[in-house]
Amino acid sequence: MSELAESDPDTTNTAISEEALRKAEQYIEEEEGAANHMSGWLGIFLSTVAIVMSLFHMYAAYAIVPTQVLRPVHVGFVLFLSFLMFPVARRFRHRIMWWDWLVALLSIAIVVYLIMGGDDFTDRNTLPNAWDIFFGVALILLVLEAMRRTIGWILPAISICFLLYAFLGAYLPHPWTHKGYDIGRVVGFMYMTLEGIYGVAVDVSSSLIILFTIFGAFLQFSGAGKFYIDFSFSAMGGKPAGAGRTVVLASFLLGGPSGSGVATTVTLGTVAWPMLAKVGYERNAAGGLLAAGGLGAIISPPVMGAAAFIIAEFLKISYLDVLLMAVIPTALFYLALFLMVEIDVRKYGMGQTIIKKVDTVWNLTRHYWFHFLSLISIVVFMMWGFSPVLSVFWATVVSFLTSFLRPDTAMVSHDLFRGKGSISKHIFQSPLIQALKAGSVGMLSVGATCAGAGIIVGVVTLTGLGLKFSGIVIDYAGGSLLLTAIYTALVVWVIGLAVPVTASYIICAVITAPALIKLGVPDFAAHMFIFYYAVLSEVSPPTALSPFAASAITGGDPYKTTMQCWKYTIPAFLVPFIFVLDPSGQGLLLMGSTKALAAANGWEIVQVTLTAAAGIFALAVGFQGWLLVRATFIERAMLIVAGFALVYPGPVSNMLGFALVLLALAFHWRRRALPAPAAGSPGQ
Incomplete structure (x- = not known):
């Protein structure tokens, strides 16, 4: 105890303590950015812009706003608010400098130039003029800077590496080589089409x-x-x-x-x-x-x-x-x-x-x-x-x-409708206004990440990097689906060590999913597999923000807390292998579409779900080392092997897994009456 x-x-x-809460807030800021807290007319101005941003997007949800307008305006809002609400460095926090206003206004000019250009603007994306290149280069630089301010320098650095790959492809060794692109072609694709920065993300x-x-x-x-x-x-x-x-x-x-x-x-x-x-x-x-x-x-x-x-x-x-x-x-x-x-x-x-x-x-x-x-x-x-x-x-x-x-x-407040108090106070200090403001401010880091991810996706699309990378992974795996899945999980996990979940998923979806799909994994299963392993970035050092924030509250050690978190979650995170390695395992995803539902019936879905649940149970007991009483080393080993066998789809592995579970439980049941060792504390 x-x-x-x-x-x-x-x-x-x-x-x-207040210190613990302050540390926890710091970890939230690492994920969402360390925003300025402004008062006076600047605070009112920023709040108004954030509220207008929320109202605009709610209007766009109900009315019809053309795609070629909605996406640039959205990025413009994100950039404008990011530069005014997130300082260029911590020593300038809680104040807006002249250069912040300069880049914020430039982000508006970029959007206005695009929208005013109309169809002529998009039609010349392969041969942009000097102004197109100027505003396109400015947009790329501003997106990189907005990412740096909101989520740190790692994703901007990765984006720069992808841009260098687009420019220097002709000088790279096989199999990474490609013809290379000049700045006009890259800018045209990133800024003047809906495939780059203004793409899917x-x-x-x-x-x-x-x-x-x-x-x-x-x-x-x-x-x-x-x-x-x-x-x-x-x-x-x-x-x-x-x-x-x-x-x-x-x-x-x-x-x-x-x-x-x-x-x-x-x-x-x-x-x-x-x-x-x-x-x-x-x-x-x-x-x-x-x-x-x-x-x-x-x-x-x-x-x-x-x-x-x-x-x-x-x-x-x-x-x-x-x-x-x-x-x-x-x-x-x-x-x-x-x-x-x-x-x-x-x-x-x-x-x-x-x-x-x-x-x-x-x-x-x-x-x-x-x-x-x-x-x-x-x-x-x-x-x-x-x-x-x-x-x-x-x-x-x-x-x-x-x-x-x-x-x-x-x-x-109900008092507004009763005619009590000031109308302006009831409106401007109401939870409604606070919610509209928080709705926009809370997604600035995600918006900047999505714009930056557009750079990466654009380079992958332009150069065909996804197909090259998938070919390399399959070659290394010798065509084995199991090894390809393991390599893919490792790639996603490694990338997730440095970038947030959203960016990790987007990067890996375009460079690693093709490898799984080439080997016969349905696209929806491949993407869900990558998504679940991208989520591990939330609990993987050095960006294990959730365990670090939790340790700040409890006063524990951040890295020991991370290991404890892995202990609690690792049984569930072996489940994605089930719906990648065997068609029957796709039942865990309810097959994802009506086309795929024809490949399985309800019993198969129930069967694979129960098998997965049994595997989770075996791994949970094996990792904890306890059920009714303390498990022996042999029982733990049997249960952990059984858990992995149940996670790997197939009749032979599943029969082995169930047999080991039953055998381990039989041994455990025989010892249930033995006196248990003295209890300790969790994690000790």
Whole structure:
């Protein structure tokens, strides 16, 4: 038991110091950028621009705004606000310098020049004139600088390497060589077409990601986030595993609408850490569990991470299809977490301490049921036939209207309608205005990342790098699908060490997915495989932002917390191999489309799901080393081998896996009456 657990329960509420919260905020800033906090007329101006940006995109969701206008205007907003809200260096923070105004105005001029050029502008993309090249080069440089300010220097450096590859292709050795392109051709492709910077990633950012960010902000400022945490505490409290279960359930409810791993980890951690300490979680183990729960935010419907929207665009399928593909893998991920926390209770003797419920589930649901309506309305609208864009638009409207059902959740104070107080104060200081502002500001780093990813995708498309790279990977793997999948996972993981999830997915989708597809893996399975391993970047040093943020809250060691997070999540992250290595494994994705559904029936889907669940169970017990009592080395080895065998699809490997599980459980059951060793603390 940790020291905090032994202290008075009331004192645990003060365990999170201001310093810990400040450190946690720093990790959020590393993911979303260290923004300026302006007051006075500058603060009002920036807030107004952010609100106008949100209103423009909500208008574009309902009305018809041409693609060749929407994407550049979106990038223009992102660049303008990024240069004014994110300083060129930390020593200039909280003030706007003259050069910030210069590049911000230049970003507007670039968009105005493009839109005023009309069809003539796009028609001369292969032979741009001097002004085209000037504004195109300026756009590329501004995108690189906006990325540097919002997410750091690594992705801009990678983008520069790709640009050099486009320019210097003729001087590279085989098989990387290509004819090379001059600056006019590169600029024409990147700036003057919808294939480069204004390509797929910006299309998704301008039409979907920002709308979901606004929707998440509406939920936050209407009190939905607080309700989800309170609901989880009430639903899972009163049981020995209540603390761990609460973290798992709350992370799902919070993460679904937010799609941000770090934000979910910090929001939940500030509330849940004292509770975890009280029942006996050691600092690093508690941080690992909180980070693992935050990681689930990126793969949890209905919002998932920004990369999920790009999957739909790359595959030319509906976003509802992506949500369906994520249902079973998400359920398996949370099954792994639930198994881990259940084992923790037995392993560390947590049954003596039970978290009391603050309120009943019935009372909370009776008063705030409409927050669930806001959450599920997106899927309901999609099932009614609305497009994803219109679905999230109307879901945001539902969230706004239902907030008025209670005075404490209303996004505009009820006093306004009663004629009490100043109208301007009620409007400009209302949660509605705060949500509109947060919706735009919260996606600036993602918008800059998507624009930068357009540079990378543009180079890959222009040079054919994706096909070259896939050929190299297949050659190294000797044509083996298993080795190709392992190499692909390693490539995605290595790239994810340095860049955020969205950028990692986009880069790998264009350079590694073709290798899997060449070997017969359906495109939707290949992209989901890459997506899940890109998500690992959230918990992989040196960019393990979720565990680092969790460790700042719990006071644990960042790297030990990261290893604890891996312990909680690794069983679930072997699941993607199932839907890549064998056609039957694609049942975990519900096959992704009606064409593919003809290849499998319901029983096959149930069978592969149960097999995957058994594999997760075996790996969870094997990695934890405990079930009813401490597992022996032989039992652990058998279960870990069984888990890997069940993850590898095929009748022989599955039979071996089930046989090893049954044998290990039989050995374990025989020893259940033996006295257990003294309990320790999680992570020790």
